[in-house]
Amino acid sequence: xxxxxxxxxxxxxxxxxxxxxxxxxxxxxxxxxxxxxxxxxxxxxxxxxxxxxxxxxxxxxxxxxxxxxxxxxxxxxxxxxxxxxxxxxxxxxxxxxxxxxxxxxxxxxxxxxxxxxxxxxxxxxxxxxxxxxxxxxxxxxxxxxxxxxxxxxxxxxxxxxxxxxxxxxxxxxxxxxxxxxxxxxxxxxxxxxxxxxxxxxxxxxxxx
Numbered sequence: 224x225x226x227x228x229x230x231x232x233x234x235x236x237x238x239x240x241x242x243x244x245x246x247x248x249x250x251x252x253x254x255x256x257x258x259x260x261x262x263x264x265x266x267x268x269x270x271x272x273x274x275x276x277x278x279x280x281x282x283x284x285x286x287x288x289x290x291x292x293x294x295x296x297x298x299x300x301x302x303x304x305x306x307x308x309x310x311x312x313x314x315x316x317x318x319x320x321x322x323x324x325x326x327x328x329x330x331x332x333x334x335x336x337x338x339x340x341x342x343x344x345x346x347x348x349x350x351x352x353x354x355x356x357x358x359x360x361x362x363x364x365x366x367x368x369x370x371x372x373x374x375x376x377x378x379x380x381x382x383x384x385x386x387x388x389x390x391x392x393x394x395x396x397x398x399x400x401x402x403x404x405x406x407x408x409x410x411x412x413x414x415x416x417x418x419x420x421x422x423x424x425x426x427x428x429x430x431x
Contacts, residue, residue, distance in 0.1 A: 275346060276346075278349075279345050279346045279349050280345075282349040282352075282353065283315075283345060283348075283349055286313075286315055286349070286352060287315055290313075290315055294312050294313060294314050294315070295312070295313050295315075295352075296310055296311060296312040296313070297310070297311045297355040297356070298310050299311070299360050299386070299388075299389065299396040300396070301396060301397050301398035301400075301401055302393065302395035302396065302397060302401075303397055303398070303400075303401040303422055304398065304400065304401060306398045306400070307325075307398065308324070308388045308389075308396035308397055308398040309322065309323070309324050309360075309386045309387065309388050309389060309396050310322075310323040310324075311323075311351075311355050311363070311386070313348070313351075313352055313355070317342065318342055318343060318344070318345060318348045319340055319341065319342045319343070320340065320341060320343055320348065320351055320367070320382075321338055321339065321340040322338070322339045322340075322367065322382055322386055322387065323336075323337070323338045323339075324336075324337050324386075324387045324388045325337075325388075325398065325399040326387065326388065326399060326404065326419075326429075327399040327400070327402055327403060327404060328404050328417075329403040329404050329405065330404075330405065330406065334399050337387070339381075339382055339384075339387075341370065341372075341381035341382065343370060343381065347370060350366065351363060351366060351367065354366060360386065360389060360394075360396070361389075361391060361394045363386065364385040364386040364389045364391060365385070365391070367381075367382040367385050367386060368380070368382060368383070368384070368385035370382055383431065384429045384430070387419070387429060388402065388419075390421040390423075390425050390427070391427065392421075392423075392425040393421055393423060393425060395421075397421050397422060401421075401422050402419060402420060402421055402422070403419075403420045404417050404418065404419050404420070404429070405417065405418045405420065406418075415431075416428045416429070416430060416431040417429050417430040
């Protein structure tokens, strides 16, 4: 009876299914050429990682030497009036970056002072510092927006809104007097995010 069941086409299919799936999912063996190429790539990646670490240490040493008594901060002026739009402060000893802004919540009629601070790695700290020092704020905005960490198994953004008052389309920042914000709600009435709008009409999402 068992022999007859096995010979049944349907039973044969399910009998061999685990072997078929295992064969499909198994990775093909590397050829010698592929193995050699992989090892070469891994060595190159390790060399590049060591080089980045050495560069980071040198930059940190220079920063610590130049700024021993104060926390260096970089001010991005408003393109429309010249007032402070964004202030980025670097805490060298704590490896902490703070982004300070005044956000105009138009419909609420209030100005909100916001300080977003986060501790970052040595490499992230030096890269952000060099971008700020060289005035490459568009790159700094993009870079800060991408900084993440993991908390309780979840990936979170350290600076979800980047430099917040910075318009990437204008490549400029605008103070609270020269931007507006408008909350956006879902169809069921729940708050979704806020649209930050520059004087030229460019908008980007904040407070998501």
